[in-house]
Amino acid sequence: MRTPNPTDLNWLLDDLIDRLPGALYAVVHSTDGLVLGRSSSMSREDAEHFGAMSATLYGLARSAGARFDGGGVRQAVIELDRAVLFVTAAGSHACLALQAGDDAKLGMVAYEMNMTVQRVGNMLATTARQQTPR
Numbered sequence: 001m002r003t004p005n006p007t008d009l010n011w012l013l014d015d016l017i018d019r020l021p022g023a024l025y026a027v028v029h030s031t032d033g034l035v036l037g038r039s040s041s042m043s044r045e046d047a048e049h050f051g052a053m054s055a056t057l058y059g060l061a062r063s064a065g066a067r068f069d070g071g072g073v074r075q076a077v078i079e080l081d082r083a084v085l086f087v088t089a090a091g092s093h094a095c096l097a098l099q100a101g102d103d104a105k106l107g108m109v110a111y112e113m114n115m116t117v118q119r120v121g122n123m124l125a126t127t128a129r130q131q132t133p134r
Helices: 010-019 044-067 106-124
Strands: 023-030 035-038 075-079 083-089 094-101
Touching: 010 023, 010 035, 010 106, 023 044, 035 044, 044 075, 044 083, 044 094, 075 106, 083 106, 094 106
Parallel strands: none
Antiparallel strands: 023 035, 023 094, 075 083, 083 094
């Protein structure tokens, strides 16, 4: 495990990936997809792509919760043939996203992601970005 630096979330994601058998990649991103940190198992390009996809998934879940009175998003999960994608709310305007292989214990992944968010959620939070007028 790397030494923690409060301004560097990568150590946190590497620790999460190292502790979870079957976990492959993780990113922290703003709700609009800006990558704030990534596990060292991902290239920057893949992290940006993963952040954009998981922000879209989070946005879809947020819209469904608002439209159908389901409340806020806790976690969104997509099961694929050989992988599972998790997106967890991680503080104000931030998400923790993780991809695990199909051999991962899904309950343990969800639990560890939520525990990570609870322990360091204040480090993960971000402010909403303002759009500049054109």
